[in-house]
Amino acid sequence: MDEPSxxxxxxxxxxxMERGVLQGLAALRWVAWAWMAxxxxxxxxxxxxxxxxxxxxxxxxxxxxxxxxxxxARPEAxxxxxxxxxxxxxxxALVLCDGLVRQPGSVFGTGQSLGSVWPLVGVLSAGVALGxxxxxxxxxxxxxxxxxxxxxxxxxxxxxxxxxxxLNSVVLYAVGGAVAGYAWQRLQRAEREVAAARARxxxxxxxxxGVLQTLALVExxxxxxxxxxxxxxxxxxxxxxxxxxxAPVGGLAAALRGCANRxxxxxxxxxxxxxxxxxxxxxxxxVAALSGAVGEALTNAGKHGGAGHVVVYVEExxxxxxxxxxxxxxxxxxxAAVTEGTGMARSIRARMEEAGGTAEVASRPGEGAxxxxxxxx
Numbered sequence: 568m569d570e571p572s573x574x575x576x577x578x579x580x581x582x583x584m585e586r587g588v589l590q591g592l593a594a595l596r597w598v599a600w601a602w603m604a605x606x607x608x609x610x611x612x613x614x615x616x617x618x619x620x621x622x623x624x625x626x627x628x629x630x631x632x633x634x635x636x637x638x639x640a641r642p643e644a645x646x647x648x649x650x651x652x653x654x655x656x657x658x659x660a661l662v663l664c665d666g667l668v669r670q671p672g673s674v675f676g677t678g679q680s681l682g683s684v685w686p687l688v689g690v691l692s693a694g695v696a697l698g699x700x701x702x703x704x705x706x707x708x709x710x711x712x713x714x715x716x717x718x719x720x721x722x723x724x725x726x727x728x729x730x731x732x733x734l735n736s737v738v739l740y741a742v743g744g745a746v747a748g749y750a751w752q753r754l755q756r757a758e759r760e761v762a763a764a765r766a767r768x769x770x771x772x773x774x775x776x777g778v779l780q781t782l783a784l785v786e787x788x789x790x791x792x793x794x795x796x797x798x799x800x801x802x803x804x805x806x807x808x809x810x811x812x813x814a815p816v817g818g819l820a821a822a823l824r825g826c827a828n829r830x831x832x833x834x835x836x837x838x839x840x841x842x843x844x845x846x847x848x849x850x851x852x853x854v855a856a857l858s859g860a861v862g863e864a865l866t867n868a869g870k871h872g873g874a875g876h877v878v879v880y881v882e883e884x885x886x887x888x889x890x891x892x893x894x895x896x897x898x899x900x901x902x903a904a905v906t907e908g909t910g911m912a913r914s915i916r917a918r919m920e921e922a923g924g925t926a927e928v929a930s931r932p933g934e935g936a937x938x939x940x941x942x943x944x
Contacts, residue, residue, distance in 0.1 A: 822855075871900075894937040924942040
């Protein structure tokens with residue numbers, strides 16, 4: 568599982584894929600609740616505490632109805648910790664008390680339990696909203712509640728088959744939560760890739776006949792070799808981007824040195840790229856985000872700061888992620904007195920945020936500027 572397992576960032580607006588998953592969970596809640604209510608009615612003559620059983624069914628109904636109301640009004644709220652933990656708490660109570668509802672000694676029989684399916688929805692929701700690892704933890708907790716329910720129902724001797732049955736419940740619940748989180752993360756990644764492909768297609772239609780031809784014309788007619796080479800490199804990069812085939816070659820260090828070479832050719836300045844050999848490997852999309860942000864920071868240093876020397880330094884931070892500094896000797900500025908431009912907002916900050924990282928700028932007039940970029944592990 569190569570995707571991060573931490574809590575997802577909840578956007579104010581869900582895409583169709585996310586809405587579809589939440590709609591499926593809402594339908595599963597109602598089907599599971601209907602089955603639970605039917606089990607209570609069908610097996611009422613074998614129920615030890617019918618009032619407690621009815622209370623549990625009502626509790627599950629309240630949670631199910633509340634989740635449905637949230638899904639219709641503010642579906643993104645279902646991905647926040649509060650509603651997820653409330654549903655998990657109700658599921659744990661249902662599973663644990665199931666042993667008290669049923670007749671003593673019947674927990675390992677062939678009859679159906681009240682909490683056979685409905686609590687699983689809470690585990691799946693935890694995986695979707697919080698990630699694979701929290702989802703697995705929620706599933707393990709639900710499995711342990713099943714163990715407690717069995718002990719409340721039958722405190723007799725537990726042979727190998729009974730112990731194995733209980734362990735099987737713990738494992739199945741934990742695997743369900745982990746798989747739900749992993750599948751959700753993969754779906755989100757696929758959705759981002761589809762969106763990026765659509766964006767490239769739209770940009771291609773808009774720019775193909777204009778910008779690419781202009782760059783080719785500049786390359787042919789430029790009398791300055793450096794300008795012709797820069798136009799050629801930019802045309803090649805743009806074509807690679809529009810075709811979706813651009814990928815960093817040789818890892819992070821090579822990508823950053825490529826940014827430095829383009830800057831030196833365009834601004835007749837010097838860039839030192841320092842990437843230690845023990846820097847941890849990062850995924851291709853993180854290389855693309857970091858190199859793109861560094862390239863824009865270098866452009867700003869040359870275009871706005873008049874820098875003659877820039878140092879790009881990368882190191883591992885204390886949490887296993889990456890820290891990158893782009894420090895120049897330009898004119899500097901007062902960040903509080905300057906409105907953040909499109910380059911910083913979209914090409915640097917937005918790139919890093921999409922990769923799960925952060926970007927900040929430190930500068931003073933006459934003392935150059937430093938762009939600090941951080942990527943999580």
